[in-house]
Amino acid sequence: MIREPAPPPAATIATAPGALPLLGHLVALVRDKFDFLRTLSAHGDLVWVHIGPWRAxxxxxAELSHEVLRDDRLFDKGGYLFDRIRETGGNGLVSCAHADHRRQRRLVRPSxxxxxxxxxVRVMSGQIDAVLGRWRDGEVVDVLADMKTITARTMLPGGLPADVIxxxxxxxxxxxxxxxxRSILPKGLDRVPTPANRRYRRAQDRLRALVTEVIADHRASDTDHDDLLSGLLASCGPRDGAPGLSDAEVHDxxxxxxxxxxxxxxxxVCWALHLVSRHPEVERRLRAEASGVLDGGDVxxxxxxxxxxxxxxxxxxxxxxxxxxxxxxLTTRDTHLGGHALPAGTTVAYSPYAVQRRAEHFPDPDDFVPDRWDGGQEPPRGAFLAFGGGARRCVGDTFGLAEATLMLATITLRWSMxxxxxDExxxxxxxxxxxxxxxxxPLAVPSGTPETLHTTGASA
Known part of the structure; x- marks a missing residue:
């Protein structure tokens, strides 16, 4: 067997400046994590960061991010963050290791x-109508709470009471x-019975109990409600002679x-509404488009x-x-990345936020420019990571993009936000x-009036 030669040695990987004794870069992350993440590229495509006792x-x-995401066997789901995600989400598709991923994805994909x-789409439209029907002209709304109501009711049976949602x-x-x-603090601190830790555990317990209840209710009714829960439960059974997911796996x-x-x-959707509310020309175009597409009945x-x-x-x-x-x-064996030798067990982190705001990938990276996506031109590989990449790319990307697009278009058609x-x-x-x-x-838009109601906007 011919072994590939190792890449030529590269310069030493830099450590991000500003690390404090014991705390490392924790203070910088807490103070402004986004500014901290964006400044890392000035020190190279690979940068060591210390977070308390941890190092990543x-x-x-973009190119090295693509390399990490392309090989999910070598760069497996793991590290401090996924250790914490598994505390609540268990061994679900998002957090499971490579050994379980192919089987889980094969079973979940049909949903x-x-x-x-x-x-x-019918369920999405009905839930959007229900929430927007409660809005009143000129009354301030908690946008995030209402958007979560829509997405939760698209995921779960529509009969769940509002107080449960x-x-x-x-x-x-x-x-x-x-x-x-918890992903940036020493693990021992999560065992201290602080009010925050108690709230966290109570919230975990209630979410698990709710999921157990809705699964049991759905199975008892034996009805497909066209919600995502119905799709998931229908797809998780035996397939092609292979066993399906266990009850515990379905719960996860x-x-x-x-x-x-x-x-x-x-x-x-909330961030999109925030941006559109400050860009009236984009709002006008959104409304004109939606008036020609969504005014014809069922979507x-x-x-x-x-x-x-x-x-x-x-x-x-x-x-x-x-x-x-x-x-x-987490690297599963000794490897190289960007010409640097990495031992097995190295925690490697990537930041969609940092990569997607690099000027070499997206000119004027801090500006809100929807037209940069016109013409179907794809960004450089690894430069757009919002859905992940490789074999672990989000299985629900089409579903999520469809739901967000429909929510934004429907809201803008009926309301000027x-x-x-x-304030920022x-x-x-x-x-x-x-x-x-x-x-x-929200200001009501008269039916059949595609023009925006407001004429001023602040920069994002």
Missing amino acids: LVVTG FHRDRLPGY GRMSEDMNVVLAGVAW QVLTFLLAGTETTANV TPDDLARLAVARNVVLETLRLYPPIFLLTR RPTSD VRPATSLVLSPRALRLR
């Missing part, structure tokens, strides 16, 4: 087959914030998609394909505010990139 090699460039999309959303906030903190899948699917799509997947402006806005929002801004992998202040909207502390306290004022 952060990939800052996202294009044949199910028309039913999903609300409690579930609060518990997800607690868990996702807890995962973010539903909880995983509940956390990943409802939160990420809701947050993307179909073919209609969604005609919402090009809305899709471009969603993609640009995903570029600026990717739902998960930092992820980790006004910011309530000129800051991200919340969480595993997902959520806008903190986003409040917008």
